[in-house]
Amino acid sequence: MFILVNLKAYPCDPVEVASAARDVAEDSGVRIAVAPQAAHLSRVAETDVETWAQHVSPVEYGSHTGSTLAEAAAEAGATGTLLNHSENRLKLADIDGSMQAAERADLETIVCANNPEQSGAVAALGPDAVAVEPPELIGGDVSVSSADPDIVRDAVDAVTAVDDSVDLFCGAGVSTGDDVTAAADLGAKGILLASGVAKADDPRAALEDLVSNL
Amino acid sequence: MFILVNLKAYPCDPVEVASAARDVAEDSGVRIAVAPQAAHLSRVAETDVETWAQHVSPVEYGSHTGSTLAEAAAEAGATGTLLNHSENRLKLADIDGSMQAAERADLETIVCANNPEQSGAVAALGPDAVAVEPPELIGGDVSVSSADPDIVRDAVDAVTAVDDSVDLFCGAGVSTGDDVTAAADLGAKGILLASGVAKADDPRAALEDLVSNL
């Protein structure tokens, strides 16, 4: 199980969350990464937590003002990147371009998708993982296991049918250790979560709960 | 073989091209359709040529100013729609949404893609056909058969691997009857073309040449 904590644009202290994630990962043996704002990548990477970008642009070195260059994210310490998050939907051609940029910079990729059909589609582009984000679960308090478990199973099937080397992650609806177990039982190899850790009063305790059943 | 003539925003007379396409389709027995500007759909449909939209928006009936509603395109006479053309790249989620809109309005769909990987990706969404548009052939005078025949074969393979009920069209590099034969030999079930007919001095003669080997 891989747990990726997306800090979005939250007013949290990225170094505090990163340090907690590093410690819980070490103590539990569970793989945990943190995805901060691009401007915070180097400070987060300095904690030695596994550091991911929230996005990289579909560009190479060149005249691209305001882009997030994959190579710059890597230099700042990122080893992977999210792409096509529901808050940052990309053109299909740009998902492909950003994945090529990530590959050049040796970044792993998790590409988000709305539903099983789109999960199968992005699997065809060969990411490391696809994260399915059922729209009805995004940002809510509903657990994926109680709300719509079939969407995870269907997404696993859709991804596997296209490329069985691509993992399916659960991209929404997980906030507790029981949710993590439920997601794993549905076939998810990883989870994305955000506010459950980043906005928690005690991020370390939230992370410890998440890994408690693993 | 299905020939779709995309009129783009060319300064041609859409009714003249549509009438020629109707006549050549009737005379040759080859399926030929014309995709005009949305504002010209009804005039083109009145010629009785098969009429396609160049795009429909990923929306349902509602508050969507400036959209191209699939149902409105269908009412004006369209029976199919292009999506994600290289001049109108869409977000992956919107390709999915526009395909759902097309389905509600009983429109067939041809979804464009840059390369074999993206062709496989859109095939996972279940369109009627995928049109591969190698960037190096778009808008040029190079024939697909001479320039890069492998991209068509690879796209056929990528699409078939995902869903063998989805046809692969050749979306660029076709302007003569010999190109059509070459595309068919590579496995294409249809072609998209634009300036070769729409900007021809004699659109009828251009269409007759295209179908001459079929």
Add this chain to the structure above:
Amino acid sequence: MFILVNLKAYPCDPVEVASAARDVAEDSGVRIAVAPQAAHLSRVAETDVETWAQHVSPVEYGSHTGSTLAEAAAEAGATGTLLNHSENRLKLADIDGSMQAAERADLETIVCANNPEQSGAVAALGPDAVAVEPPELIGGDVSVSSADPDIVRDAVDAVTAVDDSVDLFCGAGVSTGDDVTAAADLGAKGILLASGVAKADDPRAALEDLVSNL
């Protein structure tokens, strides 16, 4: 006072609304126009109502698949176009480009804006009118006069300070004849409205009410 009825992507009969608008305009002497889907422009224009596009693309004749060419909208009968509606926000450079396209095709322009600052900004581009759309009034049942009259006054001031030949329209919060009077009292030279007419059981009666105080 100029009343522009935006049909958006509503499931109304565009010809029924257009015919009602034409009749009420003739009977009352008030200028009333209707903006349908691009695919419905020609049918609406055939009623002899003043016909507007909901959007035109910032392009000239050429390779622009899926665009809304200003010249095509004009050929279908449009004599003006909305731009930058809150449901179709444009890049600043594209507002400028679309206005140039509209000018080439002899279309009048009404450019929408969120607030007085943006109203002043678009006035600098020289449209025929700017329609201010306070976000809190869009799509709601609140009247502009009761909710936030100052935004209309401030927008009039902002537009006039930049170019006093540009009219300010009230782009939201108007659904009755009293609202029209209130908007006029605040300095608006026209109004945009949509659901109040397009989704009315009796569009003609809704229009008659709108012009009743004029």
Add this chain to the structure above:
Amino acid sequence: MFILVNLKAYPCDPVEVASAARDVAEDSGVRIAVAPQAAHLSRVAETDVETWAQHVSPVEYGSHTGSTLAEAAAEAGATGTLLNHSENRLKLADIDGSMQAAERADLETIVCANNPEQSGAVAALGPDAVAVEPPELIGGDVSVSSADPDIVRDAVDAVTAVDDSVDLFCGAGVSTGDDVTAAADLGAKGILLASGVAKADDPRAALEDLVSNL
């Protein structure tokens, strides 16, 4: 005169350019700033050069994955931000939103624009400066003074007519000290430049030449 060096996504060493800019600024007394990739902001700021972001997103703290939060840029050391660069054109509403975000984070703003009309438009939003980027000069080797000096004068006039507290910068066509003098003579209070410094064999020498007449 204010010189802003935009590092875009160039494969330069941002710290080397930043150190040179800091030294030349100190030696010459000319204000010089450097705008790196967001992921490089903190390393650049550590050199004590004046540090700018290339872009900030029109968002507040919240759920905005992949955004460039103004507050995060400021925490990393930025004291200003470019907006609406020709390689990163924004919706008008987002220019306004990004300027509000910049204001909350105490960032100065330079907003780019294509031509005098758009320069006047963005001036209405109240930035610290507008940088006019004539499309024919972007990325080229032509000097603004030789190519089209009137566009700078016209942009100064357009901006001043709307808000005479807003400075006009020359956003393209400057690569030598003589160009800087020419831009100043045309009324520009600052310049943007990129490859002339970032891709120079000797960035320090390039900067020294730029300030040599000031």
